[in-house]
Amino acid sequence: MAKLIIVSNRLPVKLQEKEGKLTYKPSEGGLATGLGSIYKEGDNIWIGWPGMVVEDAEKQQQIHEDLHKESMHPVFLSEAEIKEFYEGFSNETLWPTFHYFSQYAIYDQNLWETYVEVNQKFCDEVVAQAGPEDTIWVHDYQLLLLPSMLREKLPDATIGFFLHIPFPSYEVFRLLPWRKEILEGMLGADLLGYHTYDDMRHFLSSVNRIIGHGSMHGWINTGSRSLLVDSFPMGIDYEKYATVAGSDEVKKRENIYRANFKNQKIILSIDRLDYSKGIPQRLKAFEMFLERYPEFHEKVTLVMLVVPSRDAVEKYKELKEEVDELVGRINGKYSHINWNPIQYFYRSYPLETLSAFYRMADVALVTPMRDGMNLVCKEYIASKLDQKGVLILSEMAGASKELSEALLINPNDINQLVESLHAALVMPEEEQVQHMRNMQVSLRRYNIHHWVSMFMDRLAYVKIKQLSLATS
Ligand code: F6P
DSSP: OOOEEEEEEEOSEEEEEETTEEEEEEOOSHHHHHHTTTTTSTTOEEEEEOSSOOOOHHHHHHHHHHHHHTTEEEOOOOHHHIIIIIIIIIIIIIHHHHTTOGGGOOOOHHHHHHHHHHHHHHHHHHHHHOOTTOEEEEESGGGTTHHHHHHHHOTTOEEEEEOOSOOOOHHHHTTSTTHHHHHHHHTTSSEEEESSHHHHHHHHHHIIIIIOOOEETTEEEOSSOEEEEEEOOOOOOHHHHHHHHTSHHHHHHHHHHHGGGTTOEEEEEEEESOGGGOHHHHHHHHHHHHHHOGGGTTTEEEEEEEEOOOTTSHHHHHHHHHHHHHHHHHHHHHOBTTBOSEEEEESOOOHHHHHHHHHHOSEEEEOOSSBSOOSHHHHHHHHOTTOOOEEEEETTBGGGGTOTTSEEEOTTOHHHHHHHHHHHHHOOHHHHHHHHHHHHHHHHHSOHHHHHHHHHHHHHHHHHHHHHHHHO
């Protein structure tokens, strides 16, 4: 039977070893949570890195067997590969460039060479698993070369690619020394998907100006094949978030947490620790809000959950220090014996805890400097069963294109952020409910299942169209 092969750098589970015992924990982040519900259907499989260095062959075999039962196939990476491919080229070259932080980008030929080798390693594993009828769906910036590598080995394969982060404007993308090789790597796919129309446009413009292929209605002709580029805004598993938010367990947790915030409004912020998320800017805006609106002292708390991420990368270490310092400074300045304006948690939390926080939050503050989509804001909306609450959302997140009923802000405009916080905290309930209800209707409909089927249907259409183009 034909199956779907999902390929991404990280598997939806993270391997950990405690006292010699292997355990598997869900991975953080949009891709893993978003597609987590899909890959177990039928004979589908997911190929990716299990999140830990394992050199012992016996242990590797054990992990293969454990994961196989859960429809997953591991690609093991050595310590050097993690340093050079994952931390290095993926997160110190591509990530900053694609998020418009090119001043943070490192250009190093060694890192690039390891990036090529690891993409080849993923290619070998996919080729070993793929049957002729299978569909291969490659995800994200760690595997930009994989579509063409696969095309070379499996010329007739059905290959989709989806980028979960922004695709930058040509003027930024062209800074990369390997810009041509990267585009050629991506063009091996039959269908290339982006979250937004703008990302797709930026990609098409780079292909045109760097490689010289024009496009018509998203179709590119490379001379030997035609492929399609399109936008598919990713949704969430809406019913899962709504159901968890309505469970007794989550209501119980909410009551326990609420007892600590009597007569206070809660502003919630949840992110991985990443400079693209705008955490220091958000903290400075909250500080300015406290200064400008003293009547809110002791009446509002910023609950800030920061999930550790890529902590071996220098810029992330520096950001951690900056955030710690800012939180300390603001709390030091405004705290009372029975009130801390910021409750800061640096760790990851299970879904039930996040859900209780979503339920409690009067305001969700989602203000990235740049974000491909951002699913946290969608999870917040799906969890608001009473429809009370206000979303403040950055225009620089892909989600802002869909959620126009949020309070949209430019994260660089601190004054606007401060005033939006105030507007959110004083917004009448009927107005909150009206906006929340409209956003819920749209997110419930354009959910993760809709996203997957839109992508898969379009991919099937591309294959049919390619055949008709070849015979005409
Ligand atoms: O957003 C891009 C992405 O690769 C997502 O898949 C995920 O949300 C996040 O980054 C996780 O990053 P990492 O695998 O480096 O922990």
